[in-house]
Amino acid sequence: MTPFRIPFCFFLFFVTVASGCGGQREADGKIVDAPVKDYIRAIPGEDEDVPEEIIHRGEVLVAYTNCYECHRRDSRAKGPAFADIAKRYPRRQVYIDLLARKIISGGTGSWGYPVMLPHPQVSFEDAQAMATYVLSTDKH
Known part of the structure; x- marks a missing residue:
């Protein structure tokens, strides 16, 4: 040898x-x-009601960005499934804002080792709509 x-x-x-x-x-x-x-690791809390048009707007915005390169609706890919994110966070304004900031700034560590790249071109209002859609996937 x-x-x-x-x-x-x-x-x-x-x-x-x-x-x-x-x-x-x-x-x-x-x-x-x-x-x-x-x-x-679900966070306890009740979901707040959100207008259906915001959820639909967020769905359209997600479809026109590169979110589906790393996420899927119901299964893990590079990042967590949208349904798993919705299971972790209640649909409340504080978590919608938190996820909107993560969409814009990027993030790491919440779901293990994957790194979410920043999306600085997305406005905070659009990111809120996208986060609202994501938090509605297991309820919608």
Whole structure:
């Protein structure tokens, strides 16, 4: 073997043993899946009523931006699904404003490692409409 392959093989062996081969062993030796962490961490609170035209306007604005490059309505992509964002945040003005600022400024850390790029060309009013639509996806 070449000197390069020996360390790489040892590395693969170490990673396989250290990771437990993709599962955890119970006392009887069966391999079970590791528990899945809930990444949504819902914030308690009631939704506020929002006019339907704001939700529709936000949906149109989202469709004309690059949001769907990283987000999907009902499934994770590079970023969280809009439905998961709606499950985390109640549809209240304080969270609409928070998400509007994140749309404009960008952000990281709320959903793990993905980085949301800033969208400085979006006005605060448009970003509020977009955030309102996103927070309405699981209710609309």
